Amino acid sequence: MRKFLNRALKKIGKLNIDQIRSLIMDVVQENELLEMVLYSMTDGVVVLDEKHSVILLNKAAERLFPFKNGDVVERPLWDALADSSLSEFFHKALVEHENIEDKEISLQTSASTRVLSCTMMPLVREGRIQGGLLHIEDITEKKAKEARLRRAENLAALTTLTAGVAHEIKNPLGSISIHIQLIQKALGNGANGKNTETIQNYLDIVNEEVDRLNGIIVDFLFAVRPMDVNLVAQNLNDLVHELFEFIHYELEEQKIRLEFNLDDRMPELQLDVKYMKQALLNIVKNAISAMPEGGTLRVETIARDDQVELSIRDTGVGIPEENMTKIFEPYFTTKDFGSGLGLTLVYKIIKEHQGEINLESREGEGTTFTITLPVPQKEQRLLGWQSNEV
Structure with missing residues (x-):
C-alpha cells in the first residue's frame, strides 16, 4: 500500500477528482483496517x-x-x-x-x-x-497458572519422595526385626559369656540400623521442608574459590586436575552461602565418583546482563542416556552406597535461589552441570492505582 501511495503522490497532478477521491478512500480504508486491528488487540x-x-x-x-x-x-x-x-x-x-x-x-x-x-x-x-x-x-493469569503448576509439581515430587522413603525404611526395619528375634533367641538359651557377646553384636547392628533410619528421616525432612535461606550479597567467584580451597586435597588424592575460567566481571548475587556451597559440593562429589582413575574438573563462570552461569565439567564416565531424565529424581542413584537425594537437594537449593540447573552428558566423555542464577534487579514496586475499568 505504501509503495502504491508513493507512486500515486508523484502523479497526483495528473489525477482527476474521481481518481483523487478513490485514492483518499483507499487510504481511509487502509487506516481504518489498521486502527481496527490495533484497537482489537x-x-x-x-x-x-x-x-x-x-x-x-x-x-x-x-x-x-x-x-x-x-x-x-x-x-x-x-x-x-x-x-x-x-x-x-x-x-x-x-x-x-x-x-x-x-x-x-x-x-x-x-x-x-x-x-x-x-x-x-x-x-x-x-x-x-x-x-x-x-x-x-x-500476565496475571499466566503467573497464577505457573504458581498452580509449581504446586502440582511439588505435590507430585512429594508423592515420589514419600514412596522412596517408605521403600528405604523397609530394609533397616526388616534388619532390626530379625536381630531383635535373634536377641530374644539368645536370651532364651540362657546367660553366658558367649551369648552376652553375641547379644552385644546384635545390639550394635540394631543401633546402626536406627542411625540409618534417622539419616533417612533427616534427609527426607530436608528435602520437603521449605528452606530458611539467608540471602546475602556474595560474589560467586569468591564462593567457588572458598569451596575448592576446602576440597582441593581430596581432588589431589584422586589425581583430579582442577581448571578455573572465572569471569572477572562477576556481579554480586543474593546467595545463601551455606546452601550454595552444599549444592556445589554435591555436584563435585558426583564428579569425583565419575573419575575413579583421575581426570580434569573444569569450573567456569560467565556474567551476562541479567544472569550468571556456573558450569562444572568433568571428564568422567558420563551418564547413560536412559538415566538423564531421572538424575534429579528423589532416591534415584547408580551408586552402591548413597541416599539418592544428593542431586535432588541440589535441584531444590538452586530453585530456592530462583535459578535453573541443566545437565549435559555423554558416556565415556564426561558430564557438565550448568547453573543459571539471576542478577538482582531493582526492587519491584507495588504501584497503587485505581483502575478506570467498570
Missing part, C-alpha cells in the same frame, strides 16, 4: 516519537496502564502517566536508553493485583530509529 500498544512523546495508543493500553485523564497524545510518556513511581521508572529508562524487556510491574487495582510485562522496542525506518513501541501484556 488485548495487549497494550503505545507508540512514541523520537522525543518519547505519545503519538498513538490503543484501548488496551488505556485499560492496563494508569494514564492521566484527558488527552495524553503529544506528551512525554512519563508525563502522561498518573503514577509517580511508574513515571519515574520510564523517565529514567527512556532518557538513559536503558533496556526494557519483559519488565514485570505489579499494579494494585481496587479489585486485585495485576501483573504486567512491559517491553520497549525501537521504531526503525530506513535504518534510523524514529521512535519507540511499548508493548504491555497482562
Whole structure:
C-alpha cells in the first residue's frame, strides 16, 4: 500500500477528482483496517516519537496502564502517566536508553493485583530509529497458572519422595526385626559369656540400623521442608574459590586436575552461602565418583546482563542416556552406597535461589552441570492505582 501511495503522490497532478477521491478512500480504508486491528488487540500498544512523546495508543493500553485523564497524545510518556513511581521508572529508562524487556510491574487495582510485562522496542525506518513501541501484556493469569503448576509439581515430587522413603525404611526395619528375634533367641538359651557377646553384636547392628533410619528421616525432612535461606550479597567467584580451597586435597588424592575460567566481571548475587556451597559440593562429589582413575574438573563462570552461569565439567564416565531424565529424581542413584537425594537437594537449593540447573552428558566423555542464577534487579514496586475499568 505504501509503495502504491508513493507512486500515486508523484502523479497526483495528473489525477482527476474521481481518481483523487478513490485514492483518499483507499487510504481511509487502509487506516481504518489498521486502527481496527490495533484497537482489537488485548495487549497494550503505545507508540512514541523520537522525543518519547505519545503519538498513538490503543484501548488496551488505556485499560492496563494508569494514564492521566484527558488527552495524553503529544506528551512525554512519563508525563502522561498518573503514577509517580511508574513515571519515574520510564523517565529514567527512556532518557538513559536503558533496556526494557519483559519488565514485570505489579499494579494494585481496587479489585486485585495485576501483573504486567512491559517491553520497549525501537521504531526503525530506513535504518534510523524514529521512535519507540511499548508493548504491555497482562500476565496475571499466566503467573497464577505457573504458581498452580509449581504446586502440582511439588505435590507430585512429594508423592515420589514419600514412596522412596517408605521403600528405604523397609530394609533397616526388616534388619532390626530379625536381630531383635535373634536377641530374644539368645536370651532364651540362657546367660553366658558367649551369648552376652553375641547379644552385644546384635545390639550394635540394631543401633546402626536406627542411625540409618534417622539419616533417612533427616534427609527426607530436608528435602520437603521449605528452606530458611539467608540471602546475602556474595560474589560467586569468591564462593567457588572458598569451596575448592576446602576440597582441593581430596581432588589431589584422586589425581583430579582442577581448571578455573572465572569471569572477572562477576556481579554480586543474593546467595545463601551455606546452601550454595552444599549444592556445589554435591555436584563435585558426583564428579569425583565419575573419575575413579583421575581426570580434569573444569569450573567456569560467565556474567551476562541479567544472569550468571556456573558450569562444572568433568571428564568422567558420563551418564547413560536412559538415566538423564531421572538424575534429579528423589532416591534415584547408580551408586552402591548413597541416599539418592544428593542431586535432588541440589535441584531444590538452586530453585530456592530462583535459578535453573541443566545437565549435559555423554558416556565415556564426561558430564557438565550448568547453573543459571539471576542478577538482582531493582526492587519491584507495588504501584497503587485505581483502575478506570467498570
